Amino acid sequence: MHLAIVTNSYPPRLGGLESHVSNLAQGLDDLGHRVHVLTISSERSRRNDGGVKVLTGRAHLPIAEVISFPGPGTARAIAQYLRREHVDVVSTHTRFFPMSLVGMRAAQAAGLPVIHTEHGSGFVASPSPIITVGSRAVDLTAGRYVLRHADRVLGVSPEAAAFARRLGAPHADVFYNAITPSVFTDAVPDRPDHLVFVGRVVAGKGWDTFLRAVSALRAAGQDVTGELLGDGAQLAQARQECRTLGLNGVVAIRGRVPQEQARAALRGATLVNPTVLSEGFQTTLLETIAERGRVVTFEVPGAQLLRESGAPVKICRERSLDCLVTALQELLDNPPVPASRELIDPWTWPVRAREYSKVVGEVLAGR
Template identity: 40%
Template sequence: MTAPVRPAPDSARHIAFIVNNYLPNVGGVEFHVAALASQLASLGVRVSIFALNNGTPSDLSSNPRIVRFQCSPAVGGVLAWPWPGTTRKIRRMLVGESVTAISTHTRFFPMSLIGVRLAHRLGIPSVHTEHGSASVKGVSPLVALASNLIDKTMGRLVLRRATKVLCISEGARDFVRELAGVNGQVFHNAIDTESFSHCSDQSTEAQDAPAGRKKLVYVGRLVQGKGWDVALATAERLAADHPAIKLHFVGDGPDRGTLAARAAASPLADRLVIHGQQPPARIAELLRGSVFLNPTTLSEGFQTTLLEAVAAGAAVVSTPVGAALHLLEAGADVRLAQADDTDAWIDEVRQALDSPAVPPSPALLASFDWKRRAAEYLRVIDALPNT
């Protein structure tokens, strides 16, 4: 498919993203930054991305321009520290470039601190987007202690020094207010809805019977707290009454071996597929006509997987996380159950399986598409005063 032609960058706007991680690293923050930056570039905005990466070269000729810096080894594959001199190098590249604003993401990353400080030094506004809705959970006591210390020092400093704080969910807004006393503005996550709503109409697997659904799908990391074990247990309980259902796991993580062992001994073994990481087109195909299971108990921000599921026409059964509550209120096909309430999970998933597919309204899809969100981001920036 031919790539869309981007308009020439508008010299009146230049947004610099200063972030720890960017593609090819994959994760919620990375996808958010990449999608927002790409959509801004498609609107004619000049975009620069400054990120840490020891193995991937920079790309200085594109829009977005991507500049990568050497860094320490990443703790947990996520948290790395820039080498001394990184701030000076970024400032040297930005001086004289008429930067409109600096964009940072997630309070505890060192590059977020660099970003808000550089904005003050250059006399330009900074927009910080907070992706977390609570302190880090599901980690060892030592890591939890260190994370809380970073939150109450560097995290507070980032949130308080940013000109504007955006929060990807109502939960993130409440967390920001509690941690730093800052009133953030909700700026929900988004997706490319067309990629999911127009997925594989010709797939025979995707065409469920009008009376109900035949697929259960889990998309997420295979780690403790994400709920893959709840998804498996729920499917096993429903297997006898729904002999045609299949269970699909999409994602990877340290628990994959445990899941594989459980799956091999499961009564659902011949109807269970562990796919690993998959491209968006394949995820969209699997989600279409399915029941999407989201039994997470972690500190989620605003999960784009729920948006993708709704866009693909899936019914959603989830714990009451921010994205699920928002979609339910907006009229999406969403059901809620607490992760530790086994009977509730059985009942809600059973109802979703037995109900006919209800496609989302065009208005709902448009409300969480990146085209609309990028335009909203520009309105936020245009309203900011210089520091």
Template identity: 40%
Template structure:
């Protein structure tokens, strides 16, 4: 159940997807359901025989609505948290408003859920700080059938940015990296790809023109998995995000595509690098070290993550089994509310 411009109730790949009409959209990120949605959803949950409700990200209105609907229907909620801190944005108004939401609605969602899953260790730490409760570390994963093994291991010939065009995501730094490298004879034929859309779209075009590289950057807007996979293979993914990222699936997609990765410090860097992902972390959050990291990745690519490791640790097939084990634990009467350090999925499932 989600919100959209046009309401619908359809079957997608065997999954019933209910889209409710959204109201009062804010910055193309948050919107609100109609008044009374929680009660109507509780009736739907009861009549369909639902046994667990899953919500995502503590400050989205539908997380709170889902929590209320589930409680009215007497159904446990598993909440998955994706944020590693309070919202970071250049807008002080949005910062203040989002923090107020976190300290009220967000904290309520985290405290009242039967279980909280955190997509990374920093997210689990944030959950503990905000709600004073434990969580299970439950990282993102990939549908391996969408990310087949690549046939060659050719050196990268391009750079890529994938993400929403919003302040703090790093699109400005990416354009500046591209503008610098394109002036160097060594990278004269460099392919530059930008995938994503958002409210800063026109600001992006203006910056590209001001750097004199409007004929050298491919702008894709929103892109499907096939396009993302094609662009990443043979590229360096540049990730200059300064946001409170939880676990950026893009870095995992890059590893699955054989791409090199150059990133500012974000939670997904450490576990992907620990599993052999070709990641360079730029700890100094400034332009020149980022350029140096990208240049080094183009010249001296690191070995790709071994395919057996990718399939063993980062496939939804295994992650889904972990999720079902958590559901079974809840139905067995475990409230998973005991304060303490965050646990890992294997602590719940017994997987080594």
């Protein structure tokens, strides 16, 4: 089969969506499918990632380091490309990204089916009233159009699938997020007192709550250390807050790091995930478990499912600093046993790529 993934963002930009899409593309390529990725960024480019062909157009009007827009005529150009390359099916991701609508319109013009994967579990949460109102308007117009017209809608968690149905998808199946298997074969150091935050350094993601939790634990006599991994508009503010709290030399703020370095930081450590944003299924939870670490998190999609499956996941009773500190103290006093390899294997991309390939076959058979 020949697939085109149309997405707003793709590596080298790093994040949960980018990781999902790149691993999906590589997994489908490994299964023998032909895969093209059509995306946008600050510079035009063409490259091959293994067997995956990546074509990048120029992005315009970036907003809050989250959304940018393709140029005029992009849908028409992509439709021509789809016909010329004899693509069978188009894959889009997240309803409010402009490239999802562009991919939908291009596929319609080329007479191709669309499989849309929804990564969000709710309306965008932002301290900016402009972003909140604007993103909801997009959800209720362009986002709803994509969800209503896709041939198949998938959600990366039950919450994401339910949100897609509320927005207008006639039906949405759960297609859980996944990770690449761990390649580390040596003995894993057991260090639950090393606390790690991974994510965009933006309002609502929880970097500030993470730093305050580390400070509170040390004030209570816990000899914890930390790392903050990620880039974003508030990175300079995070470094200042670290100095203000007296955590220089205790918490390393590394900014954006390669995926391999992030996995190494999580190895045997404790992921702290105090996000209040409308998350999908965060792969960082899975990566931590795969690297024999533990997780302390606010309520997010997938956390309860992983906990019930036996993974060392502790969920805070409420989204507050006090509750987070209490949960971390309880974990540090009695660290749970790390997960076995057998528990994480079903959550890896070789398994998930086969599931997606099956969905593609079903969609094509139904045309």
